[in-house]
Amino acid sequence: MSQAITISAQDILHQVKLSCQIPSIVEQIVTRKIIINAAAEAGIKVEAEELQQAADNIRLISKLKTADETWEWLKKNCLSLDDFEEMVYTNVISGKLAQHLFAYKVEPWFVEHQLDYAGAVIYEVVLDDEDLAMELFYALQEGEMSFPEVAHQYIQDTELRRRGGYRGVVRRNEMKPEISAAVFAAKPPQVLKPIVGAKGVYLILVEEVIKPQLDEKLRYQILSDLFQKWMRQKVDEMKATINIAFDT
Known part of the structure; x- marks a missing residue:
């Protein structure tokens, strides 16, 4: 015992x-x-x-x-x-x-910083190879592939792959400066030219840009x-x- x-x-x-x-x-x-x-x-x-x-x-x-x-x-x-x-x-x-x-x-505070709270509905694939990212970008531009197809083939994370790379609504202040600049200059729906970041090369589909609103959650x-x-x-x-x- x-x-x-x-x-x-x-x-x-x-x-x-x-x-x-x-x-x-x-x-x-x-x-x-x-x-x-x-x-x-x-x-x-x-x-x-x-x-x-x-x-x-x-x-x-x-x-x-x-x-x-x-x-x-x-x-x-x-x-x-x-x-x-x-x-x-x-x-x-x-x-x-x-x-x-x-x-x-x-x-x-909201009035002074409202641009930080603008949001965008985005889909995202992060790649290791810039040449591959450019190749996929042109394939998307030409309609040879869809973004869900790219996501399914190149995203490792299971849940994110199942969502087709869908990140949901991401606020400007949650993005890296080089990414937010491109996202909020987009004319949705638009696939952005690959962006090189610290964690890889970002291939992003901007589905919608959302103007900031001071709702209860915000x-x-x-x-x-x-x-x-x-x-x-x-x-x-x-x-x-x-x-x-x-x-x-």
């Missing part, structure tokens, strides 16, 4: 140190403290209904349909009910702090980006003042 193994909090901390995870965890701790302190200074409050909704969202994301499943999940993650409530509270207060600090800045993305940039700056400012104390 195998001997039972007892794992203490000190064992876990020691393994975290051996795994070189201390810097990452310290940054998470600092982030949480910055959020809580900044929210308190701003007088931000959290209502019981907001906490309940956030808790329900976590259970939904974690696929916890029953109370028993929730308790098992807490046990698996070594969380008490108080720990869970603190996690929920931190999530809610973080979102409310982001709204407090940056909600009014979203529209001006509004949330900009808000999140502004908040994360602010948090990054605050964490960097705090690093020099961090003292890590371990019990011996």
Whole structure:
């Protein structure tokens, strides 16, 4: 019969140190403290209904349909009910702090940077050989091959090959400058002349260029980006003042 193994909090901390995870965890701790302190200074409050909704969202994301499943999940993650409530509270207060600090800045930011949020529906094949890319480009121009045929023959990734190289809507700020310049100068539908990039030679079909619109999804993305940039700056400012104390 195998001997039972007892794992203490000190064992876990020691393994975290051996795994070189201390810097990452310290940054998470600092982030949480910055959020809580900044929210308190701003007088931000959290209502019981907001906490309940956030808790329900976590259970939904974690696929916890029953109370028993929730308790098992807490046990698996070594969380008490108080720990869970603190996690929920931190999530809610973080979102409310982001709204407090940056909600009014979203529209001006969008107006100033809206070109970055223009999008294009593209299909893409990345090749290793520029001569081959040019050969395929002319074959597409002459109608000797279709883009799905090129994708099926030259894309290694199974899922991307099945989609015919379809990348979906890609925003300008997600593209390399040399690629975005060509994509947004295109007259869709248009196959671009091969573009040499760091990862290979890009053969791209531009199906549609989409003008930027400040919908709820983009509004949330900009808000999140502004908040994360602010948090990054605050964490960097705090690093020099961090003292890590371990019990011996």
